[in-house]
Amino acid sequence: MPTAAKDPVADRPKRRVGRPRIAPESGGGTQDAEPRDQLLAAAAELFTVQGYSATSTRAITAKAGMRQASMYYHFASKEELLSSLLETTVAPSLEFAEWALAERDAAAEARLWALARIDAAQLAGARHNLGALYLLPEVRREAFAPFRALRARLSESYRELLGQTAAAIDYAPGELAQRAHLVFGLVEGVILARLDNRLDRHPESGPLADPAAYSAEVADAALRLSGCDRLGAAREQGRRLCAEWIGRSEHLPSATPTGESA
Amino acid sequence: MPTAAKDPVADRPKRRVGRPRIAPESGGGTQDAEPRDQLLAAAAELFTVQGYSATSTRAITAKAGMRQASMYYHFASKEELLSSLLETTVAPSLEFAEWALAERDAAAEARLWALARIDAAQLAGARHNLGALYLLPEVRREAFAPFRALRARLSESYRELLGQTAAAIDYAPGELAQRAHLVFGLVEGVILARLDNRLDRHPESGPLADPAAYSAEVADAALRLSGCDRLGAAREQGRRLCAEWIGRSEHLPSATPTGESA
DNA sequence: ATTATCTATAGATCTATAGATAATGC
DNA sequence: ATTATCTATAGATCTATAGATAATGC
Numbered sequence: 001m002p003t004a005a006k007d008p009v010a011d012r013p014k015r016r017v018g019r020p021r022i023a024p025e026s027g028g029g030t031q032d033a034e035p036r037d038q039l040l041a042a043a044a045e046l047f048t049v050q051g052y053s054a055t056s057t058r059a060i061t062a063k064a065g066m067r068q069a070s071m072y073y074h075f076a077s078k079e080e081l082l083s084s085l086l087e088t089t090v091a092p093s094l095e096f097a098e099w100a101l102a103e104r105d106a107a108a109e110a111r112l113w114a115l116a117r118i119d120a121a122q123l124a125g126a127r128h129n130l131g132a133l134y135l136l137p138e139v140r141r142e143a144f145a146p147f148r149a150l151r152a153r154l155s156e157s158y159r160e161l162l163g164q165t166a167a168a169i170d171y172a173p174g175e176l177a178q179r180a181h182l183v184f185g186l187v188e189g190v191i192l193a194r195l196d197n198r199l200d201r202h203p204e205s206g207p208l209a210d211p212a213a214y215s216a217e218v219a220d221a222a223l224r225l226s227g228c229d230r231l232g233a234a235r236e237q238g239r240r241l242c243a244e245w246i247g248r249s250e251h252l253p254s255a256t257p258t259g260e261s262a
Numbered sequence: 263m264p265t266a267a268k269d270p271v272a273d274r275p276k277r278r279v280g281r282p283r284i285a286p287e288s289g290g291g292t293q294d295a296e297p298r299d300q301l302l303a304a305a306a307e308l309f310t311v312q313g314y315s316a317t318s319t320r321a322i323t324a325k326a327g328m329r330q331a332s333m334y335y336h337f338a339s340k341e342e343l344l345s346s347l348l349e350t351t352v353a354p355s356l357e358f359a360e361w362a363l364a365e366r367d368a369a370a371e372a373r374l375w376a377l378a379r380i381d382a383a384q385l386a387g388a389r390h391n392l393g394a395l396y397l398l399p400e401v402r403r404e405a406f407a408p409f410r411a412l413r414a415r416l417s418e419s420y421r422e423l424l425g426q427t428a429a430a431i432d433y434a435p436g437e438l439a440q441r442a443h444l445v446f447g448l449v450e451g452v453i454l455a456r457l458d459n460r461l462d463r464h465p466e467s468g469p470l471a472d473p474a475a476y477s478a479e480v481a482d483a484a485l486r487l488s489g490c491d492r493l494g495a496a497r498e499q500g501r502r503l504c505a506e507w508i509g510r511s512e513h514l515p516s517a518t519p520t521g522e523s524a
Numbered sequence: 525a526t527t528a529t530c531t532a533t534a535g536a537t538c539t540a541t542a543g544a545t546a547a548t549g550c
Numbered sequence: 551a552t553t554a555t556c557t558a559t560a561g562a563t564c565t566a567t568a569g570a571t572a573a574t575g576c
Contacts (some may be wrong), residue, residue, distance in 0.1 A: 278527090278528080279526075279527045279528065280526085280527040280528025280529050281527080281528055281529035281530060282528085282529070282530095283528090283529065283530085284529085284530070297528080297529090328528090328529070328530090329529075329530060329531080331529090331530075331531080331532090332528075332529055332530075335527090335528060335529070336528095
């Protein structure tokens, strides 16, 4: 073997600064992630399954393989931990929404389809049912207002795109807001579907069977609700928009702290 | 005044057996309700707003006007309190669903419309956002399995009705379950709409602006999702079914412990 | 005697802080 | 010296039980 550094990542001795941990890594392969990300991953699972108040900092740190107090080196409080998780949840959909709003060459129907698709796919495919985090009652606390503002912007994006569709011309006054709400609610139905899955069938957490197919169904249903009469064409162009966006974002470094290796 | 007992309810001296309370009634006119119902009403508000784990038994009893330990005379545990609330939440919709399934003379589309309507109206119009209770992560605990079974039966009722519609004949394999899920999710979107209302606009809890109109919109949207092509007729007959049911249930003693006087 | 409350408290948490300590880095 | 952990603990909870008590009912 003449070339020494064949696989620099695997060879890395993983020696770290600071006092070493004592607690063993409990299961789920987060061994060599950043401690901060280990905490986020542990909290994501526990918060979605048990809720925020029902999850102790002790439980989170045990899952992340460290002692309770060590959490406070990485996060100022338990609330800050939830804040971070919440923001990673809306961010991707919101980025797509803003891009889609600017793509004025594409039909509004296609952009709406694509937004519903991307948003639903993210909700359906995430390792834990992260969307359920914003159903947690604790999220109404003042500490989470910044996150709620992000979510309100996402909701408005749906309304704007819907307002640009051909069907919207015939809407009665107030009907736009009404229908936009229904569409937004339909997409968020993915969260509820996952809750039901977990409640009634799979004891273990997990994504819906086929997120890609499911999210396309949801996007179809969204256009049906909008009153769009040329679903086929909109879906076709919508798919292209999704593909284009995914192509772009793959060039970026995908910083998804909660998505563990596999 | 010859006839002595003019208004027996108002004249009732309200003297009660047992040691009297010391704690004052805090606000909301539940003064002369049964203690058990006062506790349920207090818990309904606090659980929906703050969540289950975040609500202490002390907070519940303070709102109901008694001391913390007195709760345990009426409920064996905090979990039992939530259980009672959960069951009062699904029961009305489920009763309607079973009646509608049996009404085989009416068109399936109309019965589906009516079920969506009744269910959505109940979710939209309840004093507190009681539907949100079954989004509480704690509801996954074993203690709440009986409630989850009720909810599963409601979900199946939607699927059965949808399966009897004309549009269902053309569904691909698996499409029935898929669409039924979307419809069920759409109706539950009412819960999310109320959460959003509370998050973003009204600081106080409260029902959606016009539950009757809103729930009719949701029922329309449900039929649109089903692929029904004769919405007008179905809606017409659906309205009649709703009216018939409401007529019936008004003859019964309406035992809704959580709906306070007004 | 029965009922529905009360007071007091055991025992088990839980969050966050203080300060010690075991690594690496320079 | 810096970093990332550790141990220990203060202080504030929280749920549920034990047993006393103040009403009504008979």
